Amino acid sequence: MTDQNRRDFFRYAVATGASLAAGSASAQLGTNGLMPRVQPAAYKRIATEEAWGTVEIFREWKRVLDSNPPDEPGFVALWRNLDPLGSTGFAPRLADLGRTRLDAMDAAGIDMQILALTAPGVQVFDADTGTALAADSNDQLAEACRNHPTRYAGMAAVAPQDPQRAAREVERAIGSLGLKAVIINSHTKGEYLSDQKFWGILEAAEAHNAPIYIHPRAPSPGMVQPFVDHDMHRGDLGFGVEVAFHTQAMIYAGVFDQFPDLKLVIGHGGEGIPYNLYRIDRTHPVRRPDDRSQELPSYYMRRNIFVTNSGVAWAPMVMFAQEVLGVDRVLYAMDYPYQYDIEEVHAMDALPISFEDKKKFFQTNAERVFNL
Numbered sequence: 001m002t003d004q005n006r007r008d009f010f011r012y013a014v015a016t017g018a019s020l021a022a023g024s025a026s027a028q029l030g031t032n033g034l035m036p037r038v039q040p041a042a043y044k045r046i047a048t049e050e051a052w053g054t055v056e057i058f059r060e061w062k063r064v065l066d067s068n069p070p071d072e073p074g075f076v077a078l079w080r081n082l083d084p085l086g087s088t089g090f091a092p093r094l095a096d097l098g099r100t101r102l103d104a105m106d107a108a109g110i111d112m113q114i115l116a117l118t119a120p121g122v123q124v125f126d127a128d129t130g131t132a133l134a135a136d137s138n139d140q141l142a143e144a145c146r147n148h149p150t151r152y153a154g155m156a157a158v159a160p161q162d163p164q165r166a167a168r169e170v171e172r173a174i175g176s177l178g179l180k181a182v183i184i185n186s187h188t189k190g191e192y193l194s195d196q197k198f199w200g201i202l203e204a205a206e207a208h209n210a211p212i213y214i215h216p217r218a219p220s221p222g223m224v225q226p227f228v229d230h231d232m233h234r235g236d237l238g239f240g241v242e243v244a245f246h247t248q249a250m251i252y253a254g255v256f257d258q259f260p261d262l263k264l265v266i267g268h269g270g271e272g273i274p275y276n277l278y279r280i281d282r283t284h285p286v287r288r289p290d291d292r293s294q295e296l297p298s299y300y301m302r303r304n305i306f307v308t309n310s311g312v313a314w315a316p317m318v319m320f321a322q323e324v325l326g327v328d329r330v331l332y333a334m335d336y337p338y339q340y341d342i343e344e345v346h347a348m349d350a351l352p353i354s355f356e357d358k359k360k361f362f363q364t365n366a367e368r369v370f371n372l
């Protein structure tokens with residue numbers, strides 16, 4: 001493909017995103033004979049961190065935001081100027097599990113999306129509301145997966161605010177509804193999965209061989225204020241700090257010693273952890289004495305943890321993560337609809353790695369990790 005063609009693709013992607021945001025582009029997509037498409041590859045492109053959400057949850061978000069809760073400063077900072085019920089922006093694309101989404105996937109050459117309830121999901125609600133809306137969203141997502149079994153797979157949402165009921169929802173959503181993983185939108189009211197009160201959720205996930213995917217949100221209440229003051233609570237820094245903290249706290253708490261077969265997936269190239277892994281290992285012996293992990297952090301990063309390239313269609317990052325963690329541990333993701341960019345699919349198709357490793361990246365690692 002020529003550089004001019006690449007630029008044309010990029011312009012189409014931008015235009016498509018803009019008009020999709022207005023909720024009016026479904027007729028253009030797929031029916032416009034001029035619309036370029038990413039051609040099929042000799043591997044399936046499975047995108048593993050793709051966002052969706054229910055209107056019912058967005059409605060409840062609005063109610064929470066309007067109450068300006070003091071225990072959710074990051075949520076308020078991130079969403080106070082966005083209308084989660086608005087007819088423009090991301091809301092219509094998040095709520096759609098039909099033609100608009102499928103057409104966007106077709107145009108970008110995406111064979112399958114693995115869908116997760118967008119952050120912060122139900123984790124900003126009281127326990128009863130969160131538990132009920134998680135179950136409802138899982139029912140809706142499972143139905144979409146049944147209707148489009150070759151195009152969608154889903155992650156189950158749970159409300160860790162009630163760990164016992166959340167563990168039962170894992171059983172139901174994975175065991176009965178056929179969802180493939182559990183989405184945790186990082187901290188729950190400032191608490192992390194390193195806390196043993198949540199370990200029933202991890203036990204249920206491990207028993208079903210279902211990975212836990214930790215997706216970012218703004219940092220927890222105890223650390224978010226300087227990020228908000230400097231407007232750094234988003235994807236440029238805050239999201240990554242939040243998930244890297246969450247992941248390392250789980251390692252140090254002995255989660256992966258207690259649950260040796262538990263699979264954890266984190267996005268955005270591993271939220272900086274692969275890049276910092278030498279130093280994380282090196283400083284590990286000076287940790288506090290109640291550290292429960294038996295091995296160095298890199299041991300768990302290479303045994304229990306997988307990373308996706310959501311939001312980071314950048315060859316140096318993908319290849320560095322493959323080198324540090326292994327080619328079996330790095331998975332493709334697009335981050336639809338937040339980062340719908342056809343040019344990025346071409347960039348990843350063009351990774352200067354072997355066909356076998358590229359097929360692992362786009363397809364077979366996802367099939368194995370998510371039991372597709």
Ligand code: CA
Nearest residue numbers: 049051310335
């Ligand atoms: Ca995302």
